[in-house]
Amino acid sequence: MTAQYTHGHHDSVLRSHSWRTAQNSCAYLLSSLTPTMHILDVGCGPGTITASLARLVPLGHVTGIELSASDVLQNARAHAAAQGVANITYALDDVLALSFPDASFDVVHAHQVLQHLSDPILALKEMLRVAKPGGIVAARNTDFAAMTWFPESEGISLWHKTHQQVVRSNGGEPDAGRRMLSWALAAGVPKAQITATASAWCYSTPAEIAWWASTWEERVLSSEFATSALERGFATQADLAAMSQGWKTWGAQPDAWFGHLHGEIVCRKKQEARVAALQAEVESLEKELGTHEDAEAIVKKHIKLLHRYNEAKDAAQILIGRLATLKETTVKQIHDELDLRHSD
Template sequence: MSAHDPYVHGHHESVVRSHARRTVEDSAAYLIPHLSRGMRVLDVGSGPGTITVDLARRVHPGLVRGIDVEPMMAERATGLAESQGIENVEFDTGSGYEIDSPDDTFDLVHAHQVLQHVSDPSRVMAEMLRVVKPGGLVAVRDAIYSGTVWYPDSEGLDSWRSTYLSAARYAHGDPDIGRRLRAIALHAGATIVASSASVWCYSAEDERESWGSAWAERATDSHFAVMAVESGAAQADDLHSMSRAWRKWARDESGWFAIPHGEVIARKEAAPAPTAQ
């Protein structure tokens, strides 16, 4: 993404705290069979760095680079890597629109929950393909927010979902882009290796507490609240009602929440050899 694309979530502590729980296993399991020691990897939109650092562990002694448009995130991710003694990873400020790397640099380029936030996802996909080596892989996973479901029924969460969809589109993103990843990769000229789907599910007490309390804060205090009001999708009272609904859901031992994701692994084919004249 670019600094010119409004980030609907923003970087409120409740957002970063939620993102910092992510690992390869829970957010990129589809990619695990394709990881191997010694790979050179780029993670686009690396955020707080937990997935990136996990990738570095798995491909060691290969080198991993994470880029994010927000300098604060690159600094935080660097601190995480240092605190865990992971030395084969580095973090920089950078945009998926203009990756500061030569053509054919990486064995794998990865992006998680990034393309939903950019106004021109095809351009970002093309840039990811540019910097991956011929025969290398581009792996992308993203959400389908209109497919979110939960129990028990809640008018407050119904309102949250419709408001989120409106706010994300107002920010020039596509909250359902997970369903389009295969099409975007094909349009960019990639060969599809695999396309799949997976689900985040929150139901255990600690999962409900983490997800529900985070969204209770985000509903009123994060950049989502700003986008919701600016877009006309909600007013302050509506946001507070959503927050209360999230806290009520989190306390309910029967509470269950799921959000589907689309996934694609695409290959950059080698250029054909020149024909002898």
């Protein structure tokens, strides 16, 4: 069910993707992160975003996954080691059938992944499944039709057209950015739980233009894109040469400018399931409390249980009410432990 990845993992592709970091590629998510979070980074590629996310959750952990590119993950591990990032692991996995149990991660993140999938809605459902109640599913995708550049270039225009043909023939959707909100709704996320935004990459400095032009000058000739374009009749070798030359010529222009828009979503998984799970565990512990000689030990179990859930103050209040038969000093201990003395 997974579509073919249009670009493949040629060195020219990985060099391009290695520019990406959490700061320049998922800034829309960063304000939601806390130091203890556990994050799943779907389609992590060379791991530069993954490693920078790991730095932002120093007391947590980040797991990066790729579908089949084990050599890419080796490079990602080497990058993390070189950066001194230890709270990170990498594994092979499929976003359309994730191997992780339900409610495994505080954040499930995917950058420029959904556009390459044959079923992005199923992918979002899987991402939601492994997100904890109250957790976050975040995704960002470019919108190819919204790309723009100057000066005009026949070679780049041909590349733009051909790229969209190749992506769609692979089962993907190049104009994914504008569909992000729609896909999240189709995956069952209530609109009130979705924050949909947009941001852009813009290349305008001499260094940015030289880098962007040179990566595509090589990619149109050497990556999986070139192979697919030729095999499926979307381009000839002469066309690919014209695209490459177009990028080279454009990149030499002093007024060269390139911008492209990205659609973004942050989906908050409903918290009701968290409270329900907590109540079930509380009820189990309360049965134990009825026959246990050491009530204080059971209270401590309750406290540890509550700490496993972020923002579960309502559930904590329910717990305190159910333990009202305990000594007043024990109830005060719970208040102090959970810092709920002044909560609403």
